[in-house]
Amino acid sequence: MKRETAINWILGLGLLAVPFLALWADETFYVTLATRVAILALAGVGLNLALGFGGMVSFGHAAFFGLGGYAAGILAIHAFNQEPFLTVPFTIAGTNDMIVIWIVAILVCALVAVAIGMIALRTSGVYFIMITLAFAQMIYYFAISWPSYGGEDGLSFYVRNGFPGLNTLNPIEFFLICYAALMLGLFLSARLRDSRFGAALQVARQNEVRLAATGIAPFNVRLVAYVISACMTGLAGALFADLNRFVGPSMLSWHLSGEIMIFVILGGVGRLFGPLAGAALFIVLEFYLGGITEHWQFFLGLILLCVVLFVRGGVIGVLAGRRDHG
Amino acid sequence: MTLVLLTEQLLNGIQFGVMLFLMAAGLTLVFGVMGLINLAHGSLYMIGAFLCATVALATGSFWLGLVASLAGAAAAGAVVEIAVIRRLYDRDHLDQVLATFALILIFSEGTRWVFGSFPLFLDIPPVLQGAVTLPGGAEYPLYRLTIIAIGLLIAFGLYLLISRTRLGMRIRAGESDREMIGALGVDIRTLYTVVFALGAALAGLAGALVGAIQSVQVGMGEPVLILAFVVIVIGGIGSVKGALIGAILVGVVDTLGRILLPQFFALFMEASQATSVGSALASMAIYILMAIILAVKPQGLFSAGA
Numbered sequence: 163m164k165r166e167t168a169i170n171w172i173l174g175l176g177l178l179a180v181p182f183l184a185l186w187a188d189e190t191f192y193v194t195l196a197t198r199v200a201i202l203a204l205a206g207v208g209l210n211l212a213l214g215f216g217g218m219v220s221f222g223h224a225a226f227f228g229l230g231g232y233a234a235g236i237l238a239i240h241a242f243n244q245e246p247f248l249t250v251p252f253t254i255a256g257t258n259d260m261i262v263i264w265i266v267a268i269l270v271c272a273l274v275a276v277a278i279g280m281i282a283l284r285t286s287g288v289y290f291i292m293i294t295l296a297f298a299q300m301i302y303y304f305a306i307s308w309p310s311y312g313g314e315d316g317l318s319f320y321v322r323n324g325f326p327g328l329n330t331l332n333p334i335e336f337f338l339i340c341y342a343a344l345m346l347g348l349f350l351s352a353r354l355r356d357s358r359f360g361a362a363l364q365v366a367r368q369n370e371v372r373l374a375a376t377g378i379a380p381f382n383v384r385l386v387a388y389v390i391s392a393c394m395t396g397l398a399g400a401l402f403a404d405l406n407r408f409v410g411p412s413m414l415s416w417h418l419s420g421e422i423m424i425f426v427i428l429g430g431v432g433r434l435f436g437p438l439a440g441a442a443l444f445i446v447l448e449f450y451l452g453g454i455t456e457h458w459q460f461f462l463g464l465i466l467l468c469v470v471l472f473v474r475g476g477v478i479g480v481l482a483g484r485r486d487h488g
Numbered sequence: 489m490t491l492v493l494l495t496e497q498l499l500n501g502i503q504f505g506v507m508l509f510l511m512a513a514g515l516t517l518v519f520g521v522m523g524l525i526n527l528a529h530g531s532l533y534m535i536g537a538f539l540c541a542t543v544a545l546a547t548g549s550f551w552l553g554l555v556a557s558l559a560g561a562a563a564a565g566a567v568v569e570i571a572v573i574r575r576l577y578d579r580d581h582l583d584q585v586l587a588t589f590a591l592i593l594i595f596s597e598g599t600r601w602v603f604g605s606f607p608l609f610l611d612i613p614p615v616l617q618g619a620v621t622l623p624g625g626a627e628y629p630l631y632r633l634t635i636i637a638i639g640l641l642i643a644f645g646l647y648l649l650i651s652r653t654r655l656g657m658r659i660r661a662g663e664s665d666r667e668m669i670g671a672l673g674v675d676i677r678t679l680y681t682v683v684f685a686l687g688a689a690l691a692g693l694a695g696a697l698v699g700a701i702q703s704v705q706v707g708m709g710e711p712v713l714i715l716a717f718v719v720i721v722i723g724g725i726g727s728v729k730g731a732l733i734g735a736i737l738v739g740v741v742d743t744l745g746r747i748l749l750p751q752f753f754a755l756f757m758e759a760s761q762a763t764s765v766g767s768a769l770a771s772m773a774i775y776i777l778m779a780i781i782l783a784v785k786p787q788g789l790f791s792a793g794a
Contacts, residue, residue, distance in 0.1 A: 219581060281779055285786040288525065288581065292721040293782050296775040299714060303771035309764055416714060420527075420589050427586045457601050463593030470587040471575055 166482035170435040174345070177203075177438065181337045193333040194405070195449060199442045200340040201401045206425035206437025207347040208394030213423070214432030215355055216387045217367030221291045222278070222298030223422050226392040228305065228414030229274060230267035230399025235409035236311055237263050238319040260325045260339070263400055271396030274301075275389040283384050295416060302414040316410020323404055330404070340401050344438070347394050352434055354390070363387050395422070428469060430476030439477040492626040497747050498740065503632045505739025506639025510694035511716035512723070512731040513646055514687020520726025521662045521683050524573065525581050527588035529691055529716065530709025531595035536561040536692025537699040537708060538599060541608040550613035554696050561692020562685040569684040574677070592710070600706045607703035635697050642690070643732050650728060659683060663726060715742075718778050724788030733789065738774050745773035 177196060184192035205227050212218040240247045240256025248254040257263060282293045306314050322330045330336045354360045365373040366380040373380050403409040412418065421444070429440025447465060451458035473480055515529050536557040544553030572591065576584050616631040650656035658679055661669040670676050695709070702708070719738050723730025750766030757765065781789065 213582075219585075221585070281783045285782055288519070288725060289721060289782060289786060289788070291525070291581065291585075292717050293779065295714065296718060296721075296778045300772040300775040300779075303775075304768050307764065307768040307771050416710075420585070423582075424586055424589065427582050431582060457597050459593045460597035460601065463590040463597065466590035467572065467587055467594070470579075470583050470590065471572070 164482075166433070166435075166478065169439075169478060169481050173435050173438050173442070174348075177344075177442065178341060181334055185334060190333055193337055195445065197333070197337045197340050197405055199438075199445050200337065200344045201398050201405060202422070202425060202445065203438040203441040204340070204344045204347045204401070205395045205398035205422050206429070206441050207344065207351055208391045208396075208398060209422050210391075210426050210432070210437050211351055211354065211394065212388050212391035213426055214436065215351075215360060215367070216363045216384055216391075218283075218384060218388060219291045219423075220294040220388070220391070221416070221419050221423065222294035222296075223392070223395050224414050224416065224418035225278075225298035225301045226271045226275065226395040227399035227402065227418060227422065228301065228409070228411070229270050230396030230401075231403035231409035231413045232305065232311065232317075232399075233267035233270050233396070234263045234323065234400040234403040235317040235319055237266060238321075238323055239311075239317055242319060242321070258321070258323045260323045260330070260400075260404070263323055264397055267396045267400040268393045271392045272389050275392030276385070278392075279385045279388040283381055283388065295419070298414065298416060298419055302411055302416070305411045305414055312410065314411060316408060316412070318408045320407060322407055336405070340405070343397060343401060347397075348434060348438075350390075350394075354387075355434070359383065359386070424466065428466070428476055430478035433476065433478040433482075436476055436478050443477060491624065493747075495622065495624060495626045496628060497743055499626075499628055499632065499636070501740035501743030502736055503636050503639075503739070504743055505736035506636050506643075507694050507698055507735075508712070508715055508719050508739055509639055509643060509732050509735035510690045510697075511712055512719040512735050513643075513728055514690045515716050516720040516723070516726055516728060516731045517659070517683055518687050519720065521659055522573075522577055522680055524577060525584045525588065526573070527585060527713065528568070528591035528595060529687070530713030531592055532561050532565055532688040532691040532709070533695035533712060534595065534599060534706065534709040535564050536695030537610075537704040538603060538608065538695075539692070540696035540699050541610040541704045542603075544610055545608070550611070550700070553610070554693070557692045557696035558689050561695070562689035564692075565688020566681055566685040568688075569681045573684060574680070577680070596706050603706075605706065607705035608699075609703055610699040612700045631700065638693075638697065642693075643728075646728055655682070715774070718774055721788055722778050722781050724791035727788075727790040730788060730790030738777070741777055742770075742774050745770040749773070 177199060180196040181193040184190065184196070205223070208226070209220060209223045212220050236247065237256045238258060241258045242256070244256075246255045278294065278297045282290055282297065285293055305311070311317055322336065324330055325339055328335045328339065330339065362373060362378050362383045366383050370380045373383070399413060402413065425437045425440035425444055427440065428443055429436030429438065433439075447462055448458065451461050455461065511529065511533060514532075515526065518524050518526050518529075539560040540550075540553035540557040542553075543556040544550045547553070568591065572587060576587055612631045616634050618630050619627040620630050620633060622628055650659060658669060658674050661674070662676065662679060662683075666676060694712075715738060719734040720731055722737065723732070723734030746767070749770045750763050753762035753766045785791075
C-alpha cells in the first residue's frame with residue numbers, strides 16, 4: 163500500500179472513530195466537533211476539485227456554501243410556517259426532508275455556478291481569483307440587504323430537518339449522515355480524478371494548448387469541474403445549516419471562502435484527502451487555542467504562517483512525500 | 489433629487505474613490521512589480537488609522553498623528569516585507585493567499601489585544617472643520633474636499649515618481665524583467681522593500697484620513713481591501729492610472745447607486761419594496777460593474793502587462 167493511501171485510511175477511519183470514542187467517554191461535544199470537521203471537509207473536497215485538480219483558484223466558494231445553507235434554511239422556514247415558497251408559476255412548498263433539500267441546494271448551486279463560471283472562466287490567474295470573489299460578494303450583499311429571509315441577522319430554524327429512518331437530532335446519527343456525505347464526496351472526487359474527464363481537467367491545468375490540440379475544449383472541461391465543485395460545496399452548506407439550525411450571511415462571507423481555501427492548502431493542494439486533513443487540523447487548532455487564550459486567532463495566524471513558510475505541500479505532503487504525478 | 493444633493497453625492501463618491509485609490513495604488517504596485525497578492529494590505533490601513541488616532545489623542549495634534557501613521561505604516565510594511573513577504577515572491581498565488589490571510593489574523597487579533605475591542609474616535613483637525621459653499625449653492629465639508637485634494641496630489645506625485653525618477657524607472661523595469669535589472673546591478677531586494685513600504689505608507693495614510701470620518705476599529709481594513717481589489721482588477725493590474733480611474737469609478741458608482749437606485753425603483757414599485765430591491769442592487773452594483781468590465785475586457789481597462 164502506498165503511504166498516502168495508508169494516511170487516507172487513517173484519516174477516514176480516525177474521523178469515524180472520534181464520535182464513538184467521545185460517546186464512550188461521555189463527551190458529546192466532540193461529536194459535534196467531528197461533525198463540523200466532516201462538513202467543512204466536504205466543502206473543501208468540493209473546492210479541491212476546482213482548485214487542486216483543475217487549478218482554478220476560486221476565492222468565492224463561500225457563495226455556494228451559503229447558497230446551500232440558505233436553500234436548507236428557506237425551505238425549512240417555509241415548512242415551519244406552512245406557507246409555500248412559490249405559488250406562481252407553480253407551487254413549491256417548504257420541506258423538512260433533507261433529501262429534497264439537498265437536491266434543491268445542489269440544483270441551485272449548479273445553476274449559479276454555470277452562470278458564474280461562464281463569465282469567470284474567461285479570465286485566468288489573479289483575475290479569476292478576483293472575479294469569483296466579486297460574485298460571492300454580490301450574493302453576500304444580496305443576502306444582507308434582502309429583509310425577507312433575515313437580512314443581516316440570518317435565519318434560525320428550530321428543528322433540524324429530517325432524514326427518512328434516522329433521528330437527525332441524535333448527534334451521532336446526524337454525524338453519520340455528514341460522514342457518509344463526506345465519503346461520497348471523496349469517492350466521487352477519486353472517480354472523477356481517475357476518469358478520462360479528470361485526466362482532461364489536469365491537462366487543462368498543466369497545458370491548455372495541448373488539451374485543445376487533442377480536440378477537447380478546455381473551457382468546457384473547466385466549467386463542468388467548476389459546477390461539480392460548487393455542487394459539493396453547496397451540499398456541505400446545506401448540512402452546515404442543519405448542524406447549527408441557523409443560516410446567515412456569515413456563511414457567504416469572503417472570510418469563509420478563505421477558510422475553505424485554507425483547508426485545501428493546509429491539507430495539501432490536489433491531494434484527495436487533503437481537505438479532510440486541513441479541516442481537521444484547522445478546527446482542532448481553533449478549538450484548542452480557543453480554550454487556552456482569548457487571542458487564539460493571533461496564534462492561529464502565527465501557526466498558519468509558519469506552515470506556509472516552512473512546510474511545503476501541506477499536511478499530506480509532509481506525511482506522504484511527493485505526489486506521483488499530476 | 490436636486491442638483492445640490494446630486495453634487496454632494498458625486499463629491500462623496502469621488503472622495504470615497506480617492507481613498508480607494510490610496511489603497512489600490514499600493515496593492516497594484518506590489519502586484520505588478522512583485523506578482524504578489526497581499527491580502528494583508530487592509531491591515532496596514534488599519535495600522536495607519538490606529539496610529540493616527542492614538543498619537544492624535546495623546547498629543548492633541550491630528551498632524552502629528554498623520555505623520556506617525558505614514559511613518560508607522562511604512563515601517564510596519566518594511567518589517568513585514570523583510571520577515572515574511574520576501575519568502576513568498578517565488579511561491580504560487582495560493583501560498584501567498586494563505587500566508588497573507590494568516591497575517592490578517594495576526595494583525596487584527598494583535599491590534600485587539602493592544603487596544604481592546606472598543607472603537608477609537610478621531611476628531612477632524614480644527615482648521616479643516618466646517619463647510620465650503622460650492623458654486624451652485626451646495627455646502628460641502630472642507631475635510632472631505634481636503635481628502636480629495638490630497639488624494640489627487642498623491643496620484644499626481646505617484647505619476648511623477650514612476651515616470652520621471654530613477655526609482656520609478658527601476659520599478660517599471662522590475663515590472664517587466666526582474667532578472668535583467670538584477671543583472672544591471674540594481675539591488676532588487678531593497679527595491680522590493682521600498683516599493684512595499686511605499687504601498688504600506690499610502691494605505692496607512694488612507695486609514696488615518698478615514699479615521700476622522702468613521703470610527704477606528706479592528707477589521708476596518710477588510711471591506712476596503714476587497715473594494716481595492718475590485719478597483720485594481722477593473723483598472724488592470726499593475727497600472728496606477730487604471731487604479732485611479734477604477735477607484736473613482738467604483739467610488740462614484742457605489743455612492744450614487746445607494747442614492748439613486750431606491751428612487752429609481754420607487755418609480756414603479758411600492759415604497760418599502762423599492763427600498764429593499766434598490767438597496768440590495770446598490771450594494772451589489774460595483775461587483776456587477778466589475779463582472780461586466782471583466783466579461784468584456786478580461787484584463788481590465790488599462791492592463792499594464794499581457
